[in-house]
Amino acid sequence: MALLKVEKLSKSFSGLKAVSNLDMEINKGELIGLIGPNGAGKTTAFNLLTGVYLPTDGTITFQGRKMNGLPPYKVSGHGIGRTFQNIRLFDDLTVLDNVKIAYHQHVSYNTLTGILRLPGYFKGEEEIEEQSLKYLKIFDLDTKADELAKNLPYGQQRRLEIARALATKPSLLLLDEPAAGMNPQETHSLMELIRWIRDEFNLTILLIEHDMPLVMGVCERIYVLDYGMVIASGTPDEIKNNPKVIEAYLGEETI
Numbered sequence: 001m002a003l004l005k006v007e008k009l010s011k012s013f014s015g016l017k018a019v020s021n022l023d024m025e026i027n028k029g030e031l032i033g034l035i036g037p038n039g040a041g042k043t044t045a046f047n048l049l050t051g052v053y054l055p056t057d058g059t060i061t062f063q064g065r066k067m068n069g070l071p072p073y074k075v076s077g078h079g080i081g082r083t084f085q086n087i088r089l090f091d092d093l094t095v096l097d098n099v100k101i102a103y104h105q106h107v108s109y110n111t112l113t114g115i116l117r118l119p120g121y122f123k124g125e126e127e128i129e130e131q132s133l134k135y136l137k138i139f140d141l142d143t144k145a146d147e148l149a150k151n152l153p154y155g156q157q158r159r160l161e162i163a164r165a166l167a168t169k170p171s172l173l174l175l176d177e178p179a180a181g182m183n184p185q186e187t188h189s190l191m192e193l194i195r196w197i198r199d200e201f202n203l204t205i206l207l208i209e210h211d212m213p214l215v216m217g218v219c220e221r222i223y224v225l226d227y228g229m230v231i232a233s234g235t236p237d238e239i240k241n242n243p244k245v246i247e248a249y250l251g252e253e254t255i
Ligand SMILES: Nc1ncnc2c1ncn2[C@@H]1O[C@H](COP(=O)(O)OP(=O)(O)OP(=O)(O)O)[C@@H](O)[C@H]1O
Pocket: 013, 016, 018, 036, 037, 038, 039, 040, 041, 042, 043, 044, 045, 085
């Protein structure tokens, strides 16, 4: 059974079909790319998958459960985590607090324990801090734990967003242009990191990206959207050589 099955998923904005009849099947452990020109519907697809938008039509099935109509916090609770194209950190909180906030929903102490500050509460807080630092270390951000998020360079903010998404303990992680604004060296190490977190955390990853070396280097399969529709899907080699994709997106120079 596919981990994520998307059938005939559509979303219209006052007549504009942003996503149209999208079919997609992703198996556990896969690393999948979603590419296409600007305005093709990629971010809208992510917003549908995470409950930000209600589909106009179609179904989303995740781990055998229908996800249509669930609000974002419930989708996240079921194990779909994401990052955003426009970084959405809490700018005026520290790097550590940005991760702690995400981790909070997974620690088991009840409200009364929290209100009364019983020993279980402190154990919970300690555990959150320890785990959050662990995530920061993975992304080489542990030495920045006490800095304000807004003071980090752009590439580090992007890594912090991924760390925060991981702290929600997803089984499916959606990354929206993780390499945007990164230099080639940062992009290369991000590519290795994405592979590593997939293996280390048993993740399935779907990523939107315009950086073709990253997509082609890291993804096992790729879906290509154009005007909201899938125009091709396949391995990086199949996609690179697909005339429709070359015409709509990649351009002749990539052949
Ligand atoms: N909330 C909205 N209201 C109206 N139109 C929208 C909304 N969100 C997206 N659109 C439109 O839907 C289409 C798809 O947009 P979307 O952002 O999903 O594309 P994209 O493939 O992610 O593009 P990019 O690569 O530039 O991020 C575009 O024409 C966009 O203007």
